[in-house]
Amino acid sequence: MSALPPEDFTPPYDPAGTGPRDPAAERRHETAPDALSGFTIGVTATRRREEFGALLERRGARVVSAPAIRLVPLAEDSGLLAATQATLSGPVDDVVVTTGVGFRGWMAAAEGWGLSADLGVHLSRARILTRGPKARGAVRAAGLDDHWTPATDSCLEVKQHLLAQDLRGRRIAVQLHGEPLTEFVGDLREAGAEVIEIPVYRWLPYRDIAPLRRLITQTISGAVDAVAFTSAPAVHAMLGAARAENLEEPLLAAFGGRVVAACVGPVTADPLTSRGVRTLQPERARLGALARALARHLPEHGVTRVVAGGHRLEIRGHAVVVDGELRPLPPAPMSVLKRLADKPGHVVSRAELRTVLPGSLARDSAEHAVEMAITRLRRALGAGGVVETVVKRGYRLACSHEAGL
Structure with a gap:
């Protein structure tokens, strides 16, 4: 969807x-x-x-x-070191920089390994494509020239820009940031390019x-x-x-x-x-x-708006706005209020209300658990006449539903 x-x-x-x-x-x-x-x-x-x-x-x-x-520390990332060494093993035609923080991290890690000078020379001889302004700024801050940036900050547009050219035999380094660019890299390889994936900032649980x-x-x-x-x-x-x-x-x-x-x-x-x-x-x-x-x-x-007992209610996640005043509700009263508001004005039985109560309350007797939640709800709302008791049947909101309020 x-x-x-x-x-x-x-x-x-x-x-x-x-x-x-x-x-x-x-x-x-x-x-x-x-x-x-x-x-x-x-x-x-x-x-x-x-x-x-x-x-x-x-x-x-x-x-x-x-x-x-969590991030794998760059200096300890053997995968990034291996990718950097692969980049240095031969001339690079194109470099795709996807994020500014990722590019800066790569440069910092290379410096820690004593490879920053060689990497800088290699990249200076390549055509550098940046995904957006932050990536472009990081490239320029490193003293390198950027050659092209899409208008949309989109990796898709970068890929389309590359695929519009003859990539056969070209050596392309693609800086990743946390997740693989499987389709991006696969399409470049299918077009004949040799792609080196630079896995900056790998994630672990x-x-x-x-x-x-x-x-x-x-x-x-x-x-x-x-x-x-x-x-x-x-x-x-x-x-x-x-x-x-x-x-x-x-x-x-x-x-x-x-x-x-x-x-x-x-x-x-x-x-x-x-x-x-x-x-x-x-x-x-x-x-x-x-x-x-x-x-x-x-x-x-994410809200339900009703008028109940002459009061305007806006029911949010853990609070209700009553006549413009925000009132936080505990979980049990809020669960009851939301169930009553599902069908404003309709009677909801105690047995049915018990099913929406959280945790231990739902295991108490239906009468006691529901009555306690209703009492806390009325007290928290502060406004009288919002929740009505229907003798021997249950409870209802004294309201007409007005979705457009």
């Missing part, structure tokens, strides 16, 4: 759905300190996880950090996978509203950890339901899209753009 609409094409934040598009209002909402209030977002990043988490928290999100992968296991459980149970991925290896790591616990299919089902799989770009999203999961992707593959895409998408598509 295709990705969810990119951020530049998501409808503006207009809950009523009646106003004209206002780009300035959209930008204000995307950066507002409360844009993500009431939502919980899982972050699987290792590198720059604090930076990305801060971007989400500044918008009010509750962040669950669960690093999925994170040493402590307990946080990732917890995030998998939270995703399946709906305790998080979105999971953000910044690399394809992180997606593979999460799916692999779920598979080891026989939870891969429930995890994919959760991503196909209410939990948003947010990916920084199409390469990151590929392990999910190839399994039929729709993903949220920003227009540009940047962390800031991903945070803005979430700040736009979740308040529009």
Whole structure:
């Protein structure tokens, strides 16, 4: 299935759905300190996880950090050393630089091995193609000349640029960044090129996978509203950890339901899209753009809006906005509220409400567990008349459903 609409094409934040598009209002909402209030977002990043988490928290999100992968230290990476030596074994015609940080890491590792001078000379004699402005800046900072950069920051466009030429007999070094470019490299080889893959920043599973296991459980149970991925290896790591616990299919089902799989770009999203999961992707593959895409998408598509007992409610992930005031809810009352809001105004029996209660509460007697959750819900909402008791039948929201509120 295709990705969810990119951020530049998501409808503006207009809950009523009646106003004209206002780009300035959209930008204000995307950066507002409360844009993500009431939502919980899982972050699987290792590198720059604090930076990305801060971007989400500044918008009010509750962040669950669960690093999925770790980097192999460059100086200890025998694969990178072997690829560097292969590069130096003969003239190189073309060099493809995919990321600035990866290129700088390669140069730093070569210096540690005493190979930086030879590598610099080799690269200076090659035609250097950079995927985007950051890669181009890193090449220039190393004192080298870049020869071509696509307008789209796309590896696909770089590949098409190369394939438009006669590659037979050409020796091409391709700098990778964490994940293989299987199709890219395969197409160049099929066109007759000798390709040297430079595996900068290889990934391994994170040493402590307990946080990732917890995030998998939270995703399946709906305790998080979105999971953000910044690399394809992180997606593979999460799916692999779920598979080891026989939870891969429930995890994919959760991503196909209410939990948003947010990916920084199409390469990151590929392990999910190839399994039929729709993903949220920003227009540009940047962390800031991903945070803005979430700040736009979740308040529009991750809420239920109702009027109950004369009060306006906006039900979010772990909180409800009551007449404009954000009120966090514990898991049990929130589960009950969401079930009541599935069919506003309809009576839901105590037995049915018991089935949505988390953990030990669901094992208590139906009467006690449900009544306790209802009492806590009413107290947390603060507004009277929202939840009505229907004698001998159950409970209902005193409301009419108004999806366009």
